[in-house]
Amino acid sequence: MDVSVTPRPQAGPFFTISGYTPLSVQMMMLRYWLSHGKPRRLKQLPADGDLIIEETGRETIPGGTRLVRYSIGNVVWGRESLWLNDRQELAAAATYAGNLPLEAVRDEYRAALPQLIRSAVADRIRELGTIHADSGADVAIVNALLIDGNGGAPIEGASVLVKDGRIAAAGPRDRVAIPRGVRTIDAGGKTLLPGLWEMHAHFAQVEYGPAYLAAGVTTARDCGGEFEFLTAVRDLINNRGGAGPRLILAGLVDGSGAGTFGVNWADTPEQGRAMVAKYKAAGFAQMKVYNRIKPEVLTAIAAEAHRQGMSVTGHVPNGMTAFQGVEAGMDQINHLGPVQQAVRAVGLEKAVQFFKDHHTVIDPTLAWGELLSRPRDVEITSFEPGFSKAPFTLTSMIGTASGQGARLAESFRIVRALVEAGVPVVAGTDKAVPAHSLHRELELYLQAGVPAMEVIRLATIGSARAMGMERETGSIEAGKRADMILVEGNPLQDFANLRKVVRVIANGRSYDPAKLWESVGFKP
Incomplete structure (x- = not known):
């Protein structure tokens, strides 16, 4: 068999690289770029599209060493940062693998990693700096179909007044006085809802911020990532230094050893308490326990x-059941798998009653399972239209498997029973197709038999309540933070309308979703 390949002629410099690549190869790529005159664009093969490489800064780290920082685009989704020392050795890297943060640093520079990560985050925010809110001034939205998130009947022709980033008034037009001179947005009968909550994010890069906002997500809970990156990007976004949803952080902790996740470990009760203190001091709202915790x-x-006023979420640790995890103090459970095991052990009714009695919050992450475990002959776009809008650097990384159908049917039965019993269910994705998959998660709950209004409620005020923030946000009521989305059509009549976001107001600032999508490489 002839397997020879005729190479395509190339005009100009090129480098052989495609997708997630060993850091040593990226070091060689930077050396090649430097030796060829630092071209603005560098052809990459075999992937389509050009690499974009820029020098973004020079910094001195402890010990007096000078490093040069580079921003690299189109190797992965978004941009990554690499540092070279004066010998053109790779000093550090801040990149992504499987949409999770991957950070590397030479041993002699380890103490400088927090400083380097802050610089990389600042670069990403600056590179996305063209994304500005249309306005942060007071605004009135009129002539809207209002779904306030509390489960009541929609209000036609409603008005909402936003002042100083807060909802000053909301309700029928004759009950909302609009001051003279306030900018007015005529909704034209479109539906106004509370901003959505993503309750199982892995906010691994700043590009998630604009993507989430574009999809209507105004609050996201991160369920475990790199400490330095998360705290830096949270503070920038929450202080209006970048475009993104409000970030709530859960601090990841695992046991040490082979197969551990992350670098924050606890193998003894004393170490566990120390990890709580670390995360509490950094402003984390929760602890997230992982598989190897004893x-x-x-x-x-x-x-x-x-004791510190934090709650506990996470994976049920290896060797424990969901019942044992909850009795040991877990307030919330990530993923439906442990709940399914509990149902198989004692039956649906007893398992659901246990979680109801313990007020356990469940985030099922059905969309992630559907995406990764779909039958091979099922196109992703047949159930997730957002896939066709994502950049190649993302779509090329999503895998496949077979046999999801029967498991999804079982998941539907359990989710419906949990919701009907009053067990708090919240919507999260665990990545999947960034931002788009939250809508798929909600659509799967609808397919499970959960009414559309209840699906909206659990993705808004229900999530706020699960995090103890229902007095601050989660519904469109006077006094609350102005987090709202305007969508085409009525999602109670056609739930697909929830994907048709035409305006996002986050913390009182208004954004155009199309511009947000385009800023991070998605098609609107």
Whole structure:
């Protein structure tokens, strides 16, 4: 068999690289770029599209070493940062693998990693600096179909007044006085809803911020990432230094050893309590426990977290059941798998009653499972239209498997039973197709038999309540933070309309979703 390939002639410099690549190869790429005159664009093969490489700064780290920082686009989704020392050795990197942050640093520069990550985050924010809110001034939205998030009947012809980033008034037009001179947006009968909550994010890069806003997400809970990156990007976004949803952080902790996740470990109760103190001091709202946490360490983490005013979410640790995890102090469970195991062990009715009695919050992440485990002959776009709008650097990384159908049917039965019983269910994606998959998650709940209004409620005020923030946000009511979305059509009549976001107001600032999508490489 002839497997020879005729190479395509190339005009100008090029480098052989495609997608997530060993850092040593990226170091060689930078050396090649430098030796060829620092071209603005560098052809990459075999992938389509050009690499964009820029020098973004020079910084001195502890010990007096000078490093040069580079921003690189189109190797992965978004941009990554690499640092070279004066010998053109790779000093550090801040990139992504599987849409999770990947950070690397030479041993001799390890102490400088927090400083380097802050610089990289600042670069990403600056590169996205063209994304400005249309206005942060007071505004009135009139002639809207209002779904306030509390589950009541929609209000036709409603008005909402936003003042100083807060909802000053909301309701029928004759009950909302609009001051003279306030900018007015005529909704034209479109539907105004509370901003959506993404309750299982992995906010691994700043590009998630504009993408989430574009999809109507105004609050996101991160369920475990790199400490330095998360705290830096949270502070920038929450202080209006960048475009993105309000970030709520859950601090990841695992046991040490082979297969551990992350670099924050606790193998003893004392170490567990120390991790709680670390995350609490950094402003995290929750602890997230992972697979290798021992039962006695989980108990210690939960007790200390509760004492500090934090809640506990995460994976049910290996060797424990969901019942044991909750009894040890877990307030919330990530993913439906442990709940499914509980149902198989004692039956649906008993399992659901247990979680109801313990007020356990469940985020099922059905869309992630559907995406990765779909039958091979099923096109992703047949159930997730957002896939066709995503850049190649993302779509090329999504895998496949088979046999999802039967498991999805079982998941539907459990989710419906949980919601009907009053067990708090919240919507999250665990990545999947960034931002778009939150809508798919909600659509799957609808397919499970959950009424459309209840799906909207659990994605708004229900999520705020799960995080103890219902007095601050989650519904369109006077006094609350102005987090709202305007969508074409009525999602109660056709739930697909929830994807048709035409205006996002986050913390009182108004954004055009099309511009947000385009800023991070998506088609609107």
